[in-house]
Amino acid sequence: MPELPEVETVARGLREHALGKCFESVEVRHPAVIVGPPDAFAQSLGGRRIEAVERKGKVLFVELARDGEPPRYLVVRLGMTGQLTIQRREAALEPHTHVRIALVGGEKELRFRDVRRFGNLRCLAREELDKFLAKLGPDAERATVDEFLAAMRGRRGALKSWLMNQQALAGLGNIYADEALFDARLHPLAEAGRVSHAKALALYRAVRKILARAVERQGTSFRDYLDIEGRPGRFRIRLKVYQRTGEPCRRCGSAIRRVVITGRSSHFCPRCQPRPRRTAKMRGPRGIAGVRRAPSR
DNA sequence: GCAAGCCTGACC
DNA sequence: GGTCAGGCTTGC
Numbered sequence: 001m002p003e004l005p006e007v008e009t010v011a012r013g014l015r016e017h018a019l020g021k022c023f024e025s026v027e028v029r030h031p032a033v034i035v036g037p038p039d040a041f042a043q044s045l046g047g048r049r050i051e052a053v054e055r056k057g058k059v060l061f062v063e064l065a066r067d068g069e070p071p072r073y074l075v076v077r078l079g080m081t082g083q084l085t086i087q088r089r090e091a092a093l094e095p096h097t098h099v100r101i102a103l104v105g106g107e108k109e110l111r112f113r114d115v116r117r118f119g120n121l122r123c124l125a126r127e128e129l130d131k132f133l134a135k136l137g138p139d140a141e142r143a144t145v146d147e148f149l150a151a152m153r154g155r156r157g158a159l160k161s162w163l164m165n166q167q168a169l170a171g172l173g174n175i176y177a178d179e180a181l182f183d184a185r186l187h188p189l190a191e192a193g194r195v196s197h198a199k200a201l202a203l204y205r206a207v208r209k210i211l212a213r214a215v216e217r218q219g220t221s222f223r224d225y226l227d228i229e230g231r232p233g234r235f236r237i238r239l240k241v242y243q244r245t246g247e248p249c250r251r252c253g254s255a256i257r258r259v260v261i262t263g264r265s266s267h268f269c270p271r272c273q274p275r276p277r278r279t280a281k282m283r284g285p286r287g288i289a290g291v292r293r294a295p296s297r
Numbered sequence: 298g299c300a301a302g303c304c305t306g307a308c309c
Numbered sequence: 310g311g312t313c314a315g316g317c318t319t320g321c
Contacts, residue, residue: 001301078300116318118302157312
């Protein structure tokens with residue numbers, strides 16, 4: 001499950017290994033992973049040089065130049081099992097390798113592999129890219145306190161759902177959302193727009209801290225992670241709550257609990273993250289966010 | 298059957 | 310407008 005730190009790690013690897021290189025030919029082996037016409041995708045990438053590699057939230061984008069033409073952008077979303085690697089062209093083709101892009105003047109190629117196919121690739125002009133990125137909230141790693149607090153203001157759902165909503169704040173997935181809430185000692189069901197200023201601040205700091213640490217560790221928190229050279233990560237991130245249901249809290253020893261919020265499992269420590277007096281659950285006739293009432297009737 | 302991220306459509 | 314259920318996909 002690549003989240004911001006994993007995408008950042010891939011971006012850095014790509015920068016290190018492919019900046020300045022040119023794309024030669026593009027082979028789309030599974031058209032479904034391309035957003036838009038695959039032919040146009042392949043044609044607009046061929047012969048372009050990698051000028052820059054950037055990221056916003058979990059979205060990776062590569063600026064591509066071709067003489068006398070405006071730049072175009074290869075936009076990559078890894079989804080949940082997506083992998084972007086640079087390998088020798090003759091290296092054995094792993095199953096679920098959907099796109100191969102040969103690099104000029106070498107025996108290497110860029111490969112996109114994705115078992116679940118939740119990820120995708122697209123090629124956009126600058127203005128299309130800007131529109132695409134504008135749909136995302138501020139990047140979770142770069143957001144200022146003010147941006148963060150502003151994004152939280154007035155939000156009615158559970159804190160957990162808010163953290164995972166890419167339009168509110170871009171970059172967090174289930175793992176780091178749970179970890180940040182634990183660090184800030186906030187209950188996942190607390191209502192986003194109603195937490196105190198002090199707690200919102202604590203959450204901001206927790207998000208920044210968790211992400212910085214994970215980036216430092218090269219984001220190797222997820223199962224399907226491979227670095228740009230196709231090697232599994234060398235580090236493990238020590239998770240405090242994620243998928244530790246029933247195990248003792250590393251801070252207080254209480255058993256970690258699991259609850260489903262908006263269809264996503266949330267892990268938290270019932271002692272360290274006490275449920276606030278007013279929770280999002282109390283709103284509305286139907287309750288909220290995955291806290292389903294027993295079927296009526 | 299579950300997990301994930303993200304899109305669509307429904308709802309208020 | 311925001312919020313949420315459902316569906317997609319496939320290996321465990």
